[in-house]
Ligand SMILES: C[C@](O)(CO)[C@H](O)COP(=O)(O)OP(=O)(O)OC[C@H]1O[C@@H](n2ccc(N)nc2=O)[C@H](O)[C@@H]1O
């Protein structure tokens with residue numbers, strides 16, 4: 001028996017850090033939304049009791065380091081599942097890019113195995129299990145658009161943001177999320193206006209949304225990698241309405257309303273860096289599987 005599951009990437013329309021917690025994590029306030037750039041996960045039931053990862057991407061581990069493997073193992077152990085699974089990952093989301101590729105693969109495996117292994121769990125239960133794998137996994141279990149708080153695992157659903165294009169551009173570097181958080185000086189944060197971002201989403205106000213994008217990790221990554229700053233400059237130059245780094249980077253995204261502007265930004269960036277995508281925001285939860 002086989003099952004295909006979609007694992008979409010996310011962008012952070014805003015990312016604020018409130019403080020550093022005693023457990024080493026940071027208390028965050030993030031507006032996240034899924035986009036239609038997705039990995040494809042194929043789950044096949046294995047009669048023998050193994051978890052097998054198949055991936056052709058050389059940056060994706062094919063053992064227990066893979067978050068998709070960890071998701072399957074966690075479900076197997078928690079619910080004493082005697083069956084195995086092979087997990088084939090067709091990687092379309094750039095790796096270590098700030099787009100939650102690994103987290104979304106893990107979330108897709110949780111959703112898929114819930115069906116394949118007939119576990120009968122609901123999304124809230126899967127999201128709680130996902131939090132044991134990583135802070136972004138809970139959001140990825142639901143998809144859509146949400147306010148994420150705590151260390152990122154507390155999810156409150158929001159409506160879909162105003163319709164627009166998203167152009168993503170990733171320089172040829174990978175970024176360690178742990179390293180970026182470690183370098184953040186929480187006493188010197190210029191906080192984005194999360195409330196106004198939420199209002200803009202509720203009111204479908206595109207201009208207000210563009211005015212309120214903000215990410216407190218951006219300066220940390222910009223200071224380390226000047227290519228990220230250059231991509232931001234290029235996106236603005238080609239006419240994106242808003243430009244921001246996603247997550248801990250290094251991917252930069254630009255928002256634009258009009259097709260013609262999207263083409264201009266996309267083509268302009270293609271001449272400048274190797275991985276460029278023009279996608280739509282998926283926006284609401286129910287378009288996942
Ligand atoms: C940057 C974001 O991707 C934005 O969505 C997330 O905040 C990070 O999510 P993630 O990659 O799933 O993060 P995890 O795998 O849980 O943690 C990786 C490392 O990032 C740091 N980390 C992560 C989340 C958080 N709220 N505070 C942190 O300080 C910790 O050092 C942790 O060891």
Ligand SMILES: Nc1ncnc2c1ncn2[C@@H]1O[C@H](COP(=O)(O)OP(=O)(O)OP(=O)(O)O)[C@@H](O)[C@H]1O
Pocket residue numbers: 059060061065066067068089094095096097098099100101102103105106136174175177247248249
């Ligand atoms: N299924 C997976 N896909 C991609 N990378 C994975 C996967 N499982 C584990 N990894 C490891 O995780 C690291 C981070 O990759 P990932 O693409 O998830 O980062 P990210 O998009 O920056 O995540 P986030 O936005 O959640 O911080 C990679 O360098 C890779 O070694």
